[in-house]
Amino acid sequence: MNGKIKILDFTPEETRRVLENEGWVPYKCGQFLEWVYRKAVIDPNLMTDLSLDMREFARNRIDICLVETLAEKISADGSVKLLCGLHDGEAVEIVLIKHPGRNTLCLSTQAGCRYGCSFCASSKSGFSRNLSVGEIISQVVAAKRMFPAGRLNNIVYMGVGEPLDNFKNVAKSLDIITSKSGFNIGQRKITVSTCGIAPQIIKFADLGKQYELSVSLHAPSDETRNRIMPVNKKYPLRELMGACAYFYKKTKREITFEYVLLKDVNDSELDAENLAGLIKGLKSKVNVIPYNSSLCAEFAPPDKDAVKLFCDRLSRLMVKVTVRHSRGSDIGAACGQLRFFNKNTKTGHIGE
């Protein structure tokens, strides 16, 4: 800890107050916020419309970006994976995904994850701690610096960690991302995922915002879900679906259910029928993601035919379904492949 002010822990309004207390006039505070949030400039020397004294103050007293890019990998499909080092030696991976006309950041919210979904690499090194607000926001700054002209259109909270397990910091980071004096990204351009912590879904709905909710469902029965997602033992499907219904009632937002298709685990036509029954009556869509990682030896990718039969069955049962082939799988940046490196893991390279 260096005693500097960690400015990205604050909302833009809080930052203004901090700087005004230091004697900055309001329009200079506004210019500083522009540099950080709009232009993603983190070197005070480049903030040319600030006085030399202000630049010196910023250099000596303020920590702007709280993550350091330790490594970078570029996929054949253009996705970029960054290994972001944190002040205490922990490191998390994040992904920048380029689509024609839009850029998406998949960010991380915890150093590790305590939920232990069996097909996911993110919890294999255990759980260390929550990321601070500033560490979450720093990933947004890092991403803006990577995209041409700093254009970043979508943010998905789907990297390392369970976002709703770090609720307070995630909620504040969402305020900063959507603030007009912050990154000014629309609420509907932000997706928060969860493995199904039912009480936190209710709290998330009670924020009264228009964020997208994405629920990692991955199984249509408690029996299968208990096997692959231990969280289900605490919050079984009945409770989870009740929380989803509450979310829809409060926000009127369609819910996305993520469904990783695992060969001979959850990919039968009967599974598709049970899934359709489970989400019946809930305005939702299903993203089917054929498993494609070699990280967990107990699971295999589904056969092509099984993917088609599964999706056709859902469509016939009037479920909105999309097959999503994860981007960046060649660099270990696809769903469930992002990793966390703690002090005991060798950092400085990116895992696959």
Ligand code: SF4
């Ligand atoms: S899928 Fe999400 S909740 Fe489950 S272990 Fe991975 S990061 Fe944690």
